[in-house]
Amino acid sequence: MRIEDQFVFYGKKCVKEGMTTSFFGNISFLQGDLLYITASGAMLDDLGRNDILQLNIKKESPAEKRASSELCVHRKIYERTSFKSVIHTHSLYTVILSKYKSQLSFQLSEVLPFLENIPVVEGRSGSMQLAENVATAAEKSTLVVVKEHGVFAQAPSLKEAYVRISALEYISKKTVLEQIYYRG
Protein backbone atom coordinates (compact mmCIF):
# COMPACT_ATOMS: atom_id res chain seq x y z
CA MET A 1 0.00 0.00 0.00
CA ARG A 2 1.28 3.52 -0.82
CA ILE A 3 2.18 5.66 2.17
CA GLU A 4 -0.66 8.13 1.55
CA ASP A 5 -3.11 5.23 1.30
CA GLN A 6 -1.82 3.83 4.59
CA PHE A 7 -2.43 7.21 6.26
CA VAL A 8 -6.01 7.18 4.98
CA PHE A 9 -6.51 3.53 6.03
CA TYR A 10 -5.13 3.79 9.57
CA GLY A 11 -6.59 7.28 10.13
CA LYS A 12 -10.06 5.87 9.47
CA LYS A 13 -9.45 2.89 11.73
CA CYS A 14 -8.24 5.05 14.63
CA VAL A 15 -11.42 7.14 14.59
CA LYS A 16 -13.78 4.25 13.83
CA GLU A 17 -12.46 2.23 16.75
CA GLY A 18 -12.84 5.13 19.14
CA MET A 19 -9.17 5.81 19.78
CA THR A 20 -9.52 9.48 18.98
CA THR A 21 -12.07 11.95 17.69
CA SER A 22 -11.76 13.06 14.10
CA PHE A 23 -9.92 16.35 14.78
CA PHE A 24 -7.34 15.01 17.22
CA GLY A 25 -4.44 12.69 16.67
CA ASN A 26 -1.78 12.57 13.99
CA ILE A 27 0.21 10.15 11.89
CA SER A 28 3.73 10.31 10.47
CA PHE A 29 6.10 8.13 8.47
CA LEU A 30 9.80 8.54 7.78
CA GLN A 31 11.34 7.48 4.46
CA GLY A 32 14.99 8.44 4.26
CA ASP A 33 15.02 12.16 5.08
CA LEU A 34 11.45 12.55 3.89
CA LEU A 35 8.90 12.94 6.69
CA TYR A 36 5.23 12.45 5.88
CA ILE A 37 2.94 13.95 8.52
CA THR A 38 -0.72 14.89 8.79
CA ALA A 39 -1.60 18.58 8.57
CA SER A 40 -2.87 20.61 11.49
CA GLY A 41 -6.66 20.38 11.80
CA ALA A 42 -6.90 17.46 9.37
CA MET A 43 -9.73 15.02 10.04
CA LEU A 44 -8.08 11.66 10.62
CA ASP A 45 -11.02 9.73 9.20
CA ASP A 46 -11.25 11.85 6.07
CA LEU A 47 -7.68 12.53 4.99
CA GLY A 48 -7.24 14.03 1.54
CA ARG A 49 -4.01 14.45 -0.43
CA ASN A 50 -3.60 18.02 0.90
CA ASP A 51 -3.74 16.75 4.48
CA ILE A 52 -0.56 14.67 4.16
CA LEU A 53 2.51 16.91 4.13
CA GLN A 54 6.01 16.02 3.04
CA LEU A 55 8.85 17.65 4.97
CA ASN A 56 12.58 17.17 5.26
CA ILE A 57 13.39 15.70 8.67
CA LYS A 58 16.69 17.58 8.83
CA LYS A 59 15.71 20.98 7.47
CA GLU A 60 13.02 23.49 8.26
CA SER A 61 10.58 24.22 5.46
CA PRO A 62 7.60 26.57 4.93
CA ALA A 63 5.23 23.57 4.82
CA GLU A 64 5.90 23.04 8.52
CA LYS A 65 3.50 25.85 9.35
CA ARG A 66 0.68 23.60 8.12
CA ALA A 67 1.90 20.52 9.99
CA SER A 68 0.36 19.04 13.10
CA SER A 69 1.20 20.95 16.26
CA GLU A 70 2.83 17.74 17.54
CA LEU A 71 5.44 17.80 14.74
CA CYS A 72 8.24 18.45 17.23
CA VAL A 73 7.35 15.26 19.14
CA HIS A 74 7.36 13.13 15.98
CA ARG A 75 10.65 14.66 14.88
CA LYS A 76 12.32 13.99 18.21
CA ILE A 77 11.16 10.36 18.23
CA TYR A 78 12.75 9.81 14.80
CA GLU A 79 15.94 11.56 15.94
CA ARG A 80 16.32 9.31 18.96
CA THR A 81 15.09 5.95 17.69
CA SER A 82 15.20 3.85 14.55
CA PHE A 83 11.41 3.66 14.23
CA LYS A 84 9.85 4.73 10.92
CA SER A 85 6.22 5.22 11.91
CA VAL A 86 4.39 7.15 14.61
CA ILE A 87 0.67 7.22 15.41
CA HIS A 88 -0.64 9.61 18.06
CA THR A 89 -4.19 9.32 19.39
CA HIS A 90 -6.20 10.75 22.27
CA SER A 91 -7.18 7.32 23.58
CA LEU A 92 -9.83 8.04 26.20
CA TYR A 93 -9.61 4.94 28.42
CA THR A 94 -5.81 4.92 28.42
CA VAL A 95 -5.83 8.59 29.44
CA ILE A 96 -8.29 7.88 32.28
CA LEU A 97 -6.30 4.87 33.49
CA SER A 98 -2.95 6.69 33.52
CA LYS A 99 -4.13 9.81 35.37
CA TYR A 100 -2.41 8.94 38.66
CA LYS A 101 0.31 6.63 37.37
CA SER A 102 3.89 6.95 36.23
CA GLN A 103 3.65 3.77 34.19
CA LEU A 104 1.07 1.29 32.94
CA SER A 105 1.74 -2.41 33.02
CA PHE A 106 -0.41 -5.25 31.76
CA GLN A 107 0.91 -8.75 32.30
CA LEU A 108 -1.03 -10.49 29.58
CA SER A 109 1.33 -12.96 28.02
CA GLU A 110 4.47 -13.07 25.93
CA VAL A 111 2.21 -12.41 22.96
CA LEU A 112 1.93 -8.72 23.76
CA PRO A 113 5.21 -7.80 25.47
CA PHE A 114 4.83 -4.15 24.42
CA LEU A 115 2.02 -3.80 26.98
CA GLU A 116 4.42 -4.30 29.87
CA ASN A 117 5.99 -1.24 31.46
CA ILE A 118 4.53 1.56 29.37
CA PRO A 119 5.92 4.91 30.55
CA VAL A 120 3.56 7.78 31.39
CA VAL A 121 5.13 11.21 30.80
CA GLU A 122 4.00 14.81 31.12
CA GLY A 123 4.37 17.96 29.06
CA ARG A 124 2.36 20.69 27.44
CA SER A 125 0.95 19.80 24.04
CA GLY A 126 3.27 20.82 21.20
CA SER A 127 6.13 21.84 23.54
CA MET A 128 9.80 20.91 23.25
CA GLN A 129 9.62 19.59 26.80
CA LEU A 130 6.93 17.13 25.74
CA ALA A 131 9.00 16.15 22.68
CA GLU A 132 11.99 15.50 24.92
CA ASN A 133 10.00 13.47 27.45
CA VAL A 134 8.25 11.32 24.85
CA ALA A 135 11.41 10.69 22.80
CA THR A 136 13.40 9.70 25.89
CA ALA A 137 10.67 7.24 26.88
CA ALA A 138 10.40 5.98 23.28
CA GLU A 139 14.00 4.79 23.43
CA LYS A 140 12.78 2.08 25.81
CA SER A 141 9.13 1.57 24.89
CA THR A 142 7.18 1.46 21.66
CA LEU A 143 4.19 2.93 23.51
CA VAL A 144 4.35 6.17 25.50
CA VAL A 145 1.37 7.68 27.31
CA VAL A 146 1.14 11.44 27.85
CA LYS A 147 -0.78 12.26 31.01
CA GLU A 148 -4.18 13.88 30.45
CA HIS A 149 -3.53 13.86 26.70
CA GLY A 150 -3.02 10.65 24.70
CA VAL A 151 -0.64 8.02 23.39
CA PHE A 152 2.32 7.93 21.00
CA ALA A 153 2.97 4.57 19.34
CA GLN A 154 6.18 4.18 17.38
CA ALA A 155 7.07 1.15 15.33
CA PRO A 156 8.84 0.00 12.17
CA SER A 157 5.56 0.22 10.21
CA LEU A 158 2.25 2.04 10.53
CA LYS A 159 0.52 -1.32 10.82
CA GLU A 160 2.59 -2.26 13.87
CA ALA A 161 2.09 1.18 15.43
CA TYR A 162 -1.65 0.76 14.90
CA VAL A 163 -1.72 -2.74 16.42
CA ARG A 164 0.08 -1.50 19.52
CA ILE A 165 -1.99 1.61 20.11
CA SER A 166 -5.17 -0.35 19.46
CA ALA A 167 -4.20 -3.17 21.85
CA LEU A 168 -3.36 -0.64 24.56
CA GLU A 169 -6.73 1.11 24.28
CA TYR A 170 -8.55 -2.24 24.31
CA ILE A 171 -6.88 -3.42 27.52
CA SER A 172 -7.27 0.02 29.14
CA LYS A 173 -10.97 0.04 28.31
CA LYS A 174 -11.37 -3.48 29.70
CA THR A 175 -9.55 -2.49 32.90
CA VAL A 176 -11.55 0.71 33.44
CA LEU A 177 -14.89 -1.00 32.79
CA GLU A 178 -14.02 -3.94 35.05
CA GLN A 179 -13.09 -1.55 37.84
CA ILE A 180 -16.49 0.14 37.52
CA TYR A 181 -18.44 -3.10 37.15
CA TYR A 182 -16.86 -5.03 39.99
CA ARG A 183 -16.42 -2.15 42.41
CA GLY A 184 -19.62 -2.94 44.32
Ligand SMILES: [Zn+2]
Ligand atom coordinates in the same frame (compact mmCIF):
# COMPACT_ATOMS: atom_id res chain seq x y z
ZN1 LIG B 1 -2.42 15.22 20.93
